[in-house]
Amino acid sequence: MSLSRREFVQASVALLSAPAFIGQARAQAKEFRLGLITPTGHSWNRAAVAFGETLKKETNGRLSATAFHSGQLGNEAAMMQQLQTGALDMGWIQAAELGSRVPGIASINAPYLVRATTDVAKLVRHDAALRLLDLLPRETGTVGLGWGITGMRVVFSTKDITGAKDIKGMKLRINPTPVYRDFYQQLGAAPTPIPTPQVFDAMANGQVDGLEADIEFSWNQRFDKVAKAMLQMNALFMPFAPLVSGRIWQRFDAKDKELIRGLTRQSLDAQIKDIVTTELALIEKFKAAPFPIRTEPGLEVTALVRDFDKLWLPKAPQIAELRKVGAAL
Known part of the structure; x- marks a missing residue:
């Protein structure tokens, strides 16, 4: 049985289309x-x-x-x-x-x-x-x-710490994002980026004076074992x-x-x-360890925010809208 030209073209198109269809179906899995x-x-x-x-x-x-x-x-x-x-x-x-x-x-x-x-x-x-x-x-x-x-990030210190004023002069392990660097430099700290797996030992041997981190990560790593106190900054989150x-x-x-x-x-x-x-x-759990937890006694943040925004608003103007949203929450 011979095929007409039209039937041959239709069969060829169907044959050529089949792999594409199969490939598409495979891509969906x-x-x-x-x-x-x-x-x-x-x-x-x-x-x-x-x-x-x-x-x-x-x-x-x-x-x-x-x-x-x-x-x-x-x-x-x-x-x-x-x-x-x-x-x-x-x-x-x-x-x-x-x-x-x-x-x-x-x-x-x-x-x-x-x-x-x-x-x-x-x-x-x-x-x-x-x-x-x-x-x-x-x-x-x-x-x-x-x-x-x-959650909101906290500061662990190898010396007793009662407020943000005590951060001045600390060699502080931070997340190496430029935002955190600039903020902690405003407070007078010396930001020190160290790979996460090395932080516990760095605190234990005095390579750094403390670190900033979130509560969940800090409990999992038990930084209270190499620190004297924790300061709840209520400033940053990640x-x-x-x-x-x-x-x-x-x-x-x-x-x-x-x-x-x-x-x-x-x-x-x-x-x-x-x-x-x-x-x-x-x-x-930290309190029951027991481990001292300090709450910032009332830091005046207006000047800190003003100086930070002067530096960062030109680079990230979205900060202004986020501040308005945060203030309304």
Whole structure:
């Protein structure tokens, strides 16, 4: 039986289209490799695992995510490079790393936007904070899906400390983001960046006089064992953003993108609630250690904010809007 020319062309088109269709179907099935620097017990990691499990359940296994914790895929700078090339699918990355690349993102690390963890939870859900993520695709080739949080950061000192005035002259291990550097230099500290795994020993041997960190991380690392006191600064917090590689994101249709966004926000809501509800319990654990916890007795922050904003508003004008939002919470 011979084919007409029309029948031959139709059959050829169908044959050529089949591999493309099959390839498209295969592209829709995906296991995301998700990198983050926090350890298994950390709330960020728990939320990432929950996201992967829920994604797998909601798609009957077509989509899933495996979390690689504790920097198994490299530090955050390395993971950002992998996200940009598409070698890594997802990364849950601190605002500090993002702000070092995109000054506008650094605005969310500015001091005294809010003064309590409950207000951090509200701020990161506000449109003003979420709009910061719109800067990422063009500047980093990644897509931000929302914000998660840590609690307000505290200062651990190897000498007794009663207020911010005692920070002057301290060799203080900080997160190396320029925002934190400038703030602690305003207070008279000598910011000293040290890799996280080395901080405990650096405090024990006198290499640094203290560090600033969030409560959850500090309890997990038991910095109270090498410090004399903790100061609750109520000045800074460190959010993180779940990112997807732009090269990976473009492969998915609108329905899958909506699903991934929704499930990510769901896991972030749980993570934020986790921090808000457990932070007070962790503080009580420090007290029961026992370990002295100092509360800043009433630092006048107006001048600090003015001097900081004079330096940073030209680079990150979004700070002004975030301050208005924070003041209204």
